[in-house]
Amino acid sequence: MLTAIVFLPLLGAIIAGFFGRQIGDRGAQIVTCGAMGISAILGVIAFIEVALGGEPRTVRLMNWISSGTFEVDWALRFDTLTAVMVIVVTVVSTCVHVYSVGYMSHDASKPRFMAYLSLFTFAMLMLVTADNLVQLFFGWEGVGLASYLLIGFWFHKPTANAASIKAFVVNRVGDFGFALGIFGVYMLFDSVQFDVIFAAAPDVAGQTMEFLGFQWDALTIVSILLFIGAMGKSAQLGLHTWLPDAMEGPTPVSALIHAATMVTAGVFLVARMSPMMEYAPTALEVVTVVGALTAFFAATIGVCQTDIKRVIAYSTCSQLGYMFFALGVGAYPAAIFHLMTHAFFKALLFLSAGSVIHAIHDEQDMRNMGGLWRKIPYTYAMMWIGSLALAGIPFFAGYYSKDIMLEAAFGAHSAVGTFAFWMGIAAAVLTAFYSWRLLYLTFHGTPRMDQHTFDHAHESPPVMMGPLVVLAIGAIFSGFVGYEHFVGDGEAAFWGASILMLAREGGENILEMAHHVPTWVKLLPFVMGLIGIGVATLAYVLRPGIPAATAKAVRPLYLFLLNKWYFDEAYDWLFVKRSWQLGQIFWRHGDQSFIDGFGPDGIASMARALAGRASALQSGYVYHYAFAMLIGVSALISWYIVFGG
Amino acid sequence: MLEDWLLTLVTFLPLVGVGFILITTRGDEEEASTAAKQMALLTTGCVFLLSLLIWVNFDATTADFQLVKRIEWIPGSSISYHVGVDGISMWFVLLSTFLTPICILASWDAIKTRVREYMIAFLVLETMMVGMFVSLDILLFYVFFEGVLIPMFLIIGVWGGANRVYAAFKFFLYTLTGSVLMLVAILTMYGIAGTTDIPRLMEAGFSPDLQFWLWLAFFASFAVKVPMWPVHTWLPDAHVEAPTAGSVILAGVLLKMGGYGFLRFSIPMFPDASAYFAPLIFGLSVVAVIYTSLVALVQKDMKKLIAYSSIAHMGFVTIGMFTMTTQGVEGSIFQMLSHGIVSGALFLCVGVVYDRMHTREIDAYGGLANNMPRYALVFMVFMMASVGLPGTSGFVGEILILVGAFQASTWLAALTATGLILGAAYMLYLYRRVIFGALEKDSLKALVDLNRREIAIFAPLLILVFWMGIYPSTFLDLMAVSVDNLITNYTVALGEAAGPALAAK
Numbered sequence A: 001m002l003t004a005i006v007f008l009p010l011l012g013a014i015i016a017g018f019f020g021r022q023i024g025d026r027g028a029q030i031v032t033c034g035a036m037g038i039s040a041i042l043g044v045i046a047f048i049e050v051a052l053g054g055e056p057r058t059v060r061l062m063n064w065i066s067s068g069t070f071e072v073d074w075a076l077r078f079d080t081l082t083a084v085m086v087i088v089v090t091v092v093s094t095c096v097h098v099y100s101v102g103y104m105s106h107d108a109s110k111p112r113f114m115a116y117l118s119l120f121t122f123a124m125l126m127l128v129t130a131d132n133l134v135q136l137f138f139g140w141e142g143v144g145l146a147s148y149l150l151i152g153f154w155f156h157k158p159t160a161n162a163a164s165i166k167a168f169v170v171n172r173v174g175d176f177g178f179a180l181g182i183f184g185v186y187m188l189f190d191s192v193q194f195d196v197i198f199a200a201a202p203d204v205a206g207q208t209m210e211f212l213g214f215q216w217d218a219l220t221i222v223s224i225l226l227f228i229g230a231m232g233k234s235a236q237l238g239l240h241t242w243l244p245d246a247m248e249g250p251t252p253v254s255a256l257i258h259a260a261t262m263v264t265a266g267v268f269l270v271a272r273m274s275p276m277m278e279y280a281p282t283a284l285e286v287v288t289v290v291g292a293l294t295a296f297f298a299a300t301i302g303v304c305q306t307d308i309k310r311v312i313a314y315s316t317c318s319q320l321g322y323m324f325f326a327l328g329v330g331a332y333p334a335a336i337f338h339l340m341t342h343a344f345f346k347a348l349l350f351l352s353a354g355s356v357i358h359a360i361h362d363e364q365d366m367r368n369m370g371g372l373w374r375k376i377p378y379t380y381a382m383m384w385i386g387s388l389a390l391a392g393i394p395f396f397a398g399y400y401s402k403d404i405m406l407e408a409a410f411g412a413h414s415a416v417g418t419f420a421f422w423m424g425i426a427a428a429v430l431t432a433f434y435s436w437r438l439l440y441l442t443f444h445g446t447p448r449m450d451q452h453t454f455d456h457a458h459e460s461p462p463v464m465m466g467p468l469v470v471l472a473i474g475a476i477f478s479g480f481v482g483y484e485h486f487v488g489d490g491e492a493a494f495w496g497a498s499i500l501m502l503a504r505e506g507g508e509n510i511l512e513m514a515h516h517v518p519t520w521v522k523l524l525p526f527v528m529g530l531i532g533i534g535v536a537t538l539a540y541v542l543r544p545g546i547p548a549a550t551a552k553a554v555r556p557l558y559l560f561l562l563n564k565w566y567f568d569e570a571y572d573w574l575f576v577k578r579s580w581q582l583g584q585i586f587w588r589h590g591d592q593s594f595i596d597g598f599g600p601d602g603i604a605s606m607a608r609a610l611a612g613r614a615s616a617l618q619s620g621y622v623y624h625y626a627f628a629m630l631i632g633v634s635a636l637i638s639w640y641i642v643f644g645g
Numbered sequence B: 001m002l003e004d005w006l007l008t009l010v011t012f013l014p015l016v017g018v019g020f021i022l023i024t025t026r027g028d029e030e031e032a033s034t035a036a037k038q039m040a041l042l043t044t045g046c047v048f049l050l051s052l053l054i055w056v057n058f059d060a061t062t063a064d065f066q067l068v069k070r071i072e073w074i075p076g077s078s079i080s081y082h083v084g085v086d087g088i089s090m091w092f093v094l095l096s097t098f099l100t101p102i103c104i105l106a107s108w109d110a111i112k113t114r115v116r117e118y119m120i121a122f123l124v125l126e127t128m129m130v131g132m133f134v135s136l137d138i139l140l141f142y143v144f145f146e147g148v149l150i151p152m153f154l155i156i157g158v159w160g161g162a163n164r165v166y167a168a169f170k171f172f173l174y175t176l177t178g179s180v181l182m183l184v185a186i187l188t189m190y191g192i193a194g195t196t197d198i199p200r201l202m203e204a205g206f207s208p209d210l211q212f213w214l215w216l217a218f219f220a221s222f223a224v225k226v227p228m229w230p231v232h233t234w235l236p237d238a239h240v241e242a243p244t245a246g247s248v249i250l251a252g253v254l255l256k257m258g259g260y261g262f263l264r265f266s267i268p269m270f271p272d273a274s275a276y277f278a279p280l281i282f283g284l285s286v287v288a289v290i291y292t293s294l295v296a297l298v299q300k301d302m303k304k305l306i307a308y309s310s311i312a313h314m315g316f317v318t319i320g321m322f323t324m325t326t327q328g329v330e331g332s333i334f335q336m337l338s339h340g341i342v343s344g345a346l347f348l349c350v351g352v353v354y355d356r357m358h359t360r361e362i363d364a365y366g367g368l369a370n371n372m373p374r375y376a377l378v379f380m381v382f383m384m385a386s387v388g389l390p391g392t393s394g395f396v397g398e399i400l401i402l403v404g405a406f407q408a409s410t411w412l413a414a415l416t417a418t419g420l421i422l423g424a425a426y427m428l429y430l431y432r433r434v435i436f437g438a439l440e441k442d443s444l445k446a447l448v449d450l451n452r453r454e455i456a457i458f459a460p461l462l463i464l465v466f467w468m469g470i471y472p473s474t475f476l477d478l479m480a481v482s483v484d485n486l487i488t489n490y491t492v493a494l495g496e497a498a499g500p501a502l503a504a505k
Helices: A002-018 A020-052 A080-103 A110-129 A133-151 A158-189 A194-204 A218-233 A242-248 A251-260 A262-272 A281-302 A308-328 A332-359 A377-391 A397-411 A415-443 A451-456 A462-486 A491-495 A510-515 A519-542 A546-553 A555-562 A564-598 A600-617 A622-644 B002-024 B029-057 B089-106 B115-134 B138-147 B149-159 B164-193 B198-202 B208-225 B234-241 B244-269 B271-297 B302-322 B326-357 B373-387 B393-408 B410-434 B452-470 B473-504
Strands: A057-067 A070-078 A208-211 A214-217 B066-074 B079-085
Touching: A002 A020, A002 A057, A002 A070, A002 A080, A002 A110, A020 A080, A020 A110, A057 A133, A057 B326, A057 B393, A057 B473, A070 A080, A070 A110, A070 A133, A080 A110, A080 A251, A080 A262, A080 A332, A080 A462, A080 A491, A110 A133, A110 A251, A110 A262, A133 A158, A133 A218, A133 A242, A133 A251, A133 A262, A158 A194, A158 A208, A158 A218, A158 A242, A158 B393, A158 B410, A194 A218, A208 A218, A214 A218, A218 A262, A218 A281, A242 A251, A242 A308, A251 A262, A251 A308, A251 A332, A262 A308, A262 A332, A281 A308, A281 A415, A281 A564, A308 A332, A308 A397, A308 A415, A332 A377, A332 A397, A332 A462, A332 A510, A377 A397, A377 A415, A377 A462, A377 A519, A397 A415, A397 A462, A397 A510, A397 A519, A415 A519, A462 A491, A519 A546, A546 A555, A555 A564, A564 B271, B002 B029, B002 B066, B002 B079, B002 B089, B002 B115, B029 B066, B029 B089, B029 B115, B079 B089, B079 B115, B079 B138, B089 B115, B089 B244, B089 B326, B089 B452, B089 B473, B115 B138, B115 B149, B115 B244, B138 B149, B138 B164, B138 B198, B138 B244, B149 B164, B149 B244, B164 B198, B164 B208, B164 B234, B198 B244, B208 B244, B208 B271, B234 B244, B234 B302, B244 B271, B244 B302, B244 B326, B244 B473, B271 B302, B271 B410, B271 B473, B302 B326, B302 B393, B302 B410, B326 B373, B326 B393, B326 B452, B326 B473, B373 B393, B373 B410, B373 B452, B393 B410, B393 B452, B452 B473
Parallel strands: none
Antiparallel strands: A057 A070, A208 A214, B066 B079
8 A cells, every 4th residue: 555655656657658548648647547536545544554654664666776785675654744744745645647648638648748757747746756866766766757847847948957957956966965964874883774774873973073074073064065956956045046936836846845845845844854864953044044044045035926826936035944943943743733824824825826827817027917816816815725724814724833933943942043043034024024015915905917817717617626625724723733743742742753752851852842931922923924914905005106206215125136136147147157167268278279289189190291291202213213213212222231241 | 517617608609600601601792681680689589598607507605616627738848728707807708798688689770781791790799799708717817808999890890980980990900009008018927927718827926026017007008998198089989980789789898898908917916915905096087977977968960968977987996996895896796797788888879860860969859858758767766776876786886886986095995986976977068958848849759769679779778777686695695705706805815915015114
């Protein structure tokens, strides 16, 4: 059964991908959605058995690589952490599959799209069920491939192609760190198997290791390297530039890959490695700071974007930052809890945005929207639910998970924890602000599109609305239902051995400390959310002149945010242009002028020059030859007489 | 009985095919060339099947040479015809016999002139390649090693592109210069050890000072073949001018001769010098990985781009083998096999569109995914294998090499791993320009997707890429004992050398 969960999507992908023409569009959709649906049902059963029943297990499939002591198996590891991820992935993926049937109804290559989606799901499931780092890397790169294919799905669009390459290459930069981290782990533990690593981690703590000429605390450097991989996949500050561009892909892709599942792989990785990370406190501080900065930084950009999908993309980036600082202070369950609730409400937001885009014929710019709420009331309601959950309004899912993360950051009583707390609070205001800005710009005010489009705006078909309802249920209830198990009193029994949290001073673990923070800390995020909503209402409903005036007043800041802190420009100048230049120099000057010039061509031309001189002697006149011969003969005779005798 | 003669049979069966072609294909030009093609395909197919018997008969539990056959060649000189395989060379024999029929098939329609001679050249080439990998006598090895150049030189020079003569001469000049030095070294070794027998030479134990010079002489030859930076510039030209099948063999097998040479001669026979020069190899290889990847990024010619990527990938190989760790060496052998398949396949991919359009300019293409979906898929798989995506053969080699490199030096691993990023950049950029985009150029609109023959060519390559990626143990297990033996002998030899040196102090 566990094997079926993982491989059913692959089967669906193969059938739809290779036999799409034989079984037709409808056939491909039925096969992939069916396989996904079964996989999701089995995923729920597995969750009940493994997580609630407390029976972790591992299915070994076969040997993969074995070279000396470097042993890697294909194996599926199911513990609570995996079961949670599996349920999130399969449920959201099923929703997205079904939604895509409607969303892509006008597209020419439906089987290909469905195949890619299923392929992605397979890779993601391989990632979360891995029982060693290398298989995790397989899934890691596999989702990268699927993401590349799906971002570039509309391959006739140059922007989509550029975005897909960017996504792959930037992720590779992260993978570079990840790979080195794997090698480091192997050096330290002589294994890449999770069980072996986790068992030996306490003994390895404190050892040092040489890396790039410096002596480091071994676990710290290895953890940081792995975290660089996580930064790439989860679009953290510095390696985030690919995520907004990835919105070039079809909207269901953004919902599934770039909001709910793939981008959270980094969070999963750190949580998975918690038994090792706990012994590398310095690395965790790095994680906290990066997460906190990203949470704030991405939220500031989200405030200024005009593309509806990009706003949500930056929001994702920011929410991932929250998860990372929660991981950084050691509250792994809180991060995974938010990962789950976020998957529901962010997928809901994206698919609702897709529904809006679908309704008004592929328009994504919010400046050309407005007044749509009467036309598409259900989508409007869904968007509200998603936004309420995102802003952390009480009793919606996000409220529970976001609060526990902020409380943990505060409760950690460390410098970085407090820093993360305040960054998180600042980001919370911005989050609420941009969410309501999005709502108002899209659904309220006067319509800013042409009359024809507005008149033809229509609610999406049931096949798209169904999944939205499912996700909305998740966005409302998943926090309330999961709280007790994930981060409440039942936490220890629920997670079992899959996550390790060392006891802090006073013998409490971080979650207990989080529960004991002052009341104002618990209330602050909610108040901040309300302030954000209030400001947005003021600026976009009551006094619509404010945004333009503000933008004018602080123009440099506005431009700075609008241009996304100029990261793209800086990277382009620093890396892309330089690589190109170096390539040209190496080729034109290195290879052609220098090596060839002195090497083969030089020798050849020298030979040619010599031959040319020699041939000048061959004039073709008989008396020249006769003369030469005479001189030669006399020289020979003289030589013989002088030396021969 | 068969086992005794198996290697010899595999080596020389192609020459029998040559004989048949010479005898039977007379008369009408058209008929003769068809008959020659069929005969060549049949012969190489049989050779491949026969070579599978080597695999079947191979005993993976011993590091000794197997299927050995030895005959006195020049009486009284100890120079003999001596062949055999171990867990390392067997794979290269199979790689050669596997790729040759594919090359014949790939040339089916592409070669229009002097078809008979072309087929003969390929059959002779196969004999030379296989002979080189099975030789257990260094002089015999040298004969085959140099012999390979001749048919290859002809294939480029006669059936190549516009600038073929320049490329052929450049190829010949580079490779021959190295070989001359190697011959001198071989004669020196014969003078000292009194034998040309490879297994005995491995035990000869040359003095460290002599090793220094011998190593350099062999290095001059092998480095050109690999090719290592900065003696790599013949490769892009040779690839660009060679016909598709020539490129496949060039990338698939000929480049492996250098790597094989290091494993068979430099490391076991000159262990001290190998240890001494390892940093040099690492330095040159790292430069190769970064430098040629950057150069690949700016290429406008498809074949040149893939040629430069080959140099970068071979940089990984040389790094892996000189780390002298189990993972590094196994990884480098595996990477050579994988690269043989993948880069061969990439050249075939270029060949497919070249046959239709007769240009290799990247700018002349774009949007092929629209009318050639099957081609796009095949190209995608091989591109991803070249980038080293897990699940394909490229990944296994790369990760093992990097694991080995990390143990040798973290700097080495970090610098080499930049190849992962750059590799992705240039391959994806190539793919985007050729396959993706809108189909706007009129000349491309009429292109048809892969035909049956082409599918038949790619199918076995695709299967292998995934097989090697998902279950590489098939291959790794068989080489494990030989590699262990190589490393053990190396460490022991180093230990002995260190002993007296320390005692002297």
